[in-house]
Amino acid sequence: MNKQQPIGVLDSGVGGLSVLKCLHQLLPHEDFIYVGDTARTPYGTRTEKEIRGFVGEIIDWLAAQSVKQIVIACNTLTMLGVDSLRGEHEFSVVGMSKGEELLLQASKKKKIGVIATQFTIGTEAHKRALLAADPAAEVYPLACPRFVPLIEGEQFDSAELQDAIAEYAAPLRKAGVDALLLGCTHFPFIREQLEAELGAGVKVIDPAAATSAKAIAELEAEGLLRTEGAGRVDVCCTADLARVERLAARMLPAQDCSFRLIELSKK
Structure with missing residues (x-):
């Protein structure tokens, strides 16, 4: 080479x-x-x-x-x-990258959300990596299967996408997360919309x-x-x-x- x-x-x-x-x-x-x-x-x-x-x-x-x-x-x-x-x-x-170091640096409360595909969430790899780096961290993994088809379908301004964002943001807000990993490379396409829904108190991390x-x-x-x-x-x-x-x-x-x-x- x-x-x-x-x-x-x-x-x-x-x-x-x-x-x-x-x-x-x-x-x-x-x-x-x-x-x-x-x-x-x-x-x-x-x-x-x-x-x-x-x-x-x-x-x-x-x-x-x-x-x-x-x-x-x-x-x-x-x-x-x-x-x-x-x-x-x-x-x-x-x-x-699983982004564990970035997440732990960004999270003051050590309450960390991870959003990804069903397959990725099912492996629990991000959760294990975070807990290995800091056993005191609270990790909230969430599969978001609606996002990828909507992004691939260019539905950026659709009511369907906004509804999906609101659906997935609700349990994260309830858990009190203050840092969120975009655990699917599609999700940076809607990063600004996610940040707007979650509010300024949540730091959104892209591991790119x-x-x-x-x-x-x-x-x-x-x-x-x-x-x-x-x-x-x-x-x-x-x-x-x-x-x-x-x-x-x-x-x-x-x-x-x-x-x-x-x-x-x-x-």
Whole structure:
């Protein structure tokens, strides 16, 4: 591998664009290839066997594009274990940060909410990480299955989205949380609406920056970090290209991006 090779970023849909935004800002010299499996999203309600099969196809496809690293910009996939997902590939694979240090720093009352997909919440991984870091913390995990379809469907100004936000915010307010982790990479798309519903007393944490820091550290350790040139972003998806372009425009500078449809079975 060499410095000039691109970095792969993957997700079940468009959510990982929020992580790609952070990576591109911090690594402006790097080329990125993003894959969103929009034909089969959401993953959060699928079986582990199905999810592993899908992500294996994406990683194999990115390997064929000669990536030097893969960032799994999806909490659901990260819960499966990045080492098990890497398989026989030589490049490093970086999963989503659980954000426990950021949450504990942000929470004065040590009452912390975690919102994510059903699959991610079911693993209790975030809760375990928080309690390992501070056994006195009170953790309130909450599955929010309505969010991903609404975000993927661009329903940002809909009554349905506002109703879902109000539904999920209610138990968090009742619990008295003062810090909240966005445990799904789709959720930064509605961060401002969540913050408005929860109020100024709740600090909302996006783990994208901590995830990007891990990716950068891996590249530096391997001598693969690019420090010159202008990087490009190749956004790939498996369906609904026009919709992906519109959603990407909410996160990324259009002048740095190209877009295309791909078939994962074709390497």
